[in-house]
Amino acid sequence: MEMKVLVIDDSQINVTLLCRLLEKIESCSSVSFLEPEVALEWCRDHVPDLVLVDYMMPTMNGIQFIQGFRRYQHCRDIPALMITANDEVALRYEALEAGANDFLIKPVDKIEFLARTKNMLALRRNQRFLENRASWLDAEVQKATLEIRAREQETILRLCKAADSRDPETGAHIVRMANYSRLIAENLGLPYSLQQMILEAAPMHDIGKVGIPDHILLKPGKLSIDEFAIMKTHASLGYQILAGSTSETLQMGAQIALSHHEKFDGSGYPQGLSGDAIPIVARIVAVADVFDALTSERPYKPAWEIDRAVALLEEGSGQHFDPQCVRAFLSDFSKVMEIRERYRENPEDPKSFGAF
Known part of the structure; x- marks a missing residue:
């Protein structure tokens, strides 16, 4: 199952580093933005499997981005991992309230990054499996309902023909x-x-x-x-x-x-x-x-x-x-x-x- 990670950071060096690390994860691709506003617009019509977003950005910080991201119905359950140099507890609480699922502290440790990212993708993979399962079950229910309706209509036709004869x-x-x-x-x-x-x-x-x-x-x-x-x-x-x-x-x-x-x-x-x-x-x-x-x-x-x-x-x-x-x-x-x-x-x- 191909997984797509959205990377947002106002520093091109940081974006390049994160995307390179993501290449080490099997069946994982990335899409990146330097401007959170543009990234948020992209999310209007696309559904990433994981969001990696920096906290400190000049026009819109990471918490504001996550708040906007969660307003999209199709993005409410997507895992979001916020990256920050600030390890204050109050900031973490605020980020959790906004909808962040996990954190990484700068400078990013390669091993920790890969472990946390894989965990988040595993969570998303299970979500997608359940969504696909639900869609399959819905299709099967509709199929069974159509079959029941067809049998019902046949019964009605036969009843009508019995009277008609x-x-x-x-x-x-x-x-x-x-x-x-x-x-x-x-x-x-x-x-x-x-x-x-x-x-x-x-x-x-x-x-x-x-x-x-x-x-x-x-x-x-x-x-x-x-x-x-x-x-x-x-x-x-x-x-x-x-x-x-x-x-x-x-x-x-x-x-x-x-x-x-x-x-x-x-x-x-x-x-x-x-x-x-x-x-x-x-x-x-x-x-x-x-x-x-x-x-x-x-x-x-x-x-x-x-x-x-x-x-x-x-x-x-x-x-x-x-x-x-x-x-x-x-x-x-x-x-x-x-x-x-x-x-x-x-x-x-x-x-x-x-x-x-």
């Missing part, structure tokens, strides 16, 4: 509405991490339909009152499937599954929540889900025209939908159309699936 809605629908939901979250100014979580959690909104009987779920005509009552239980069923997970994404999915059929005026189900009592993620998904359902062709209905679907959202603002979510959805409608075009109803197109 029993539902006349297509895989492209869940991808579109998930991307619409992320767009609304972005336009609302929500944090990027939350936008991404909504993108991943939104497809789980109808996971509870796995518990709805086929004769109701797949019925082409209008549901009876009793049938619709059973259909509405898919919100609670979805929540029961996802609730209790340690995954934040699945926890959000549970929230969305339970509340995305609530209405802003309190007339929705299953809890009759209204306004801000409805989780924001559910209010977001409600807008995205309804728009895509309206503008998509299904075996039991033709697709609505875009203008007609937009008009319904605007009419339902403040009643069915959160007005802020509607405005966020419509504020950059060109992106809505880009998402709609990108994830079209094409079962042969791999872009229609797994895009979240």
Whole structure:
């Protein structure tokens, strides 16, 4: 491991002597300055492994240099050895308070200099080893976290496909509405991490339909009152499937599954929540889900025209939908159309699936 020593002394003879002595230490190089102010500026962008600084200098003494040196965050733990002809105890205390780690008294004894310098470099070498170890561990943790996230996303995809296989809605629908939901979250100014979580959690909104009987779920005509009552239980069923997970994404999915059929005026189900009592993620998904359902062709209905679907959202603002979510959805409608075009109803197109 190559070690770099910073040497500061206003005497060129002293600098030359110290640098020559440092050449005797294996894997050690030096950089030197006659002006402590210039050396301090150099430290702004560089990290030495050891500082050798003279105490008595005309414009800035060694203690002042160390004080400035320690103000740099990246230099706070670098060993500093002060060289002085003054052996007063008070001076040593002051230097220690400033951040000096050790001292050498002039005239410098060669053997003592090499011993103290090697000790300081050994300390720094161990610091660097621990720093590198910490960086490696951090990289390994991030790698493991990414692997866990990948497995989690795969689980989510499989859950969504399980529900999707029993539902006349297509895989492209869940991808579109998930991307619409992320767009609304972005336009609302929500944090990027939350936008991404909504993108991943939104497809789980109808996971509870796995518990709805086929004769109701797949019925082409209008549901009876009793049938619709059973259909509405898919919100609670979805929540029961996802609730209790340690995954934040699945926890959000549970929230969305339970509340995305609530209405802003309190007339929705299953809890009759209204306004801000409805989780924001559910209010977001409600807008995205309804728009895509309206503008998509299904075996039991033709697709609505875009203008007609937009008009319904605007009419339902403040009643069915959160007005802020509607405005966020419509504020950059060109992106809505880009998402709609990108994830079209094409079962042969791999872009229609797994895009979240």
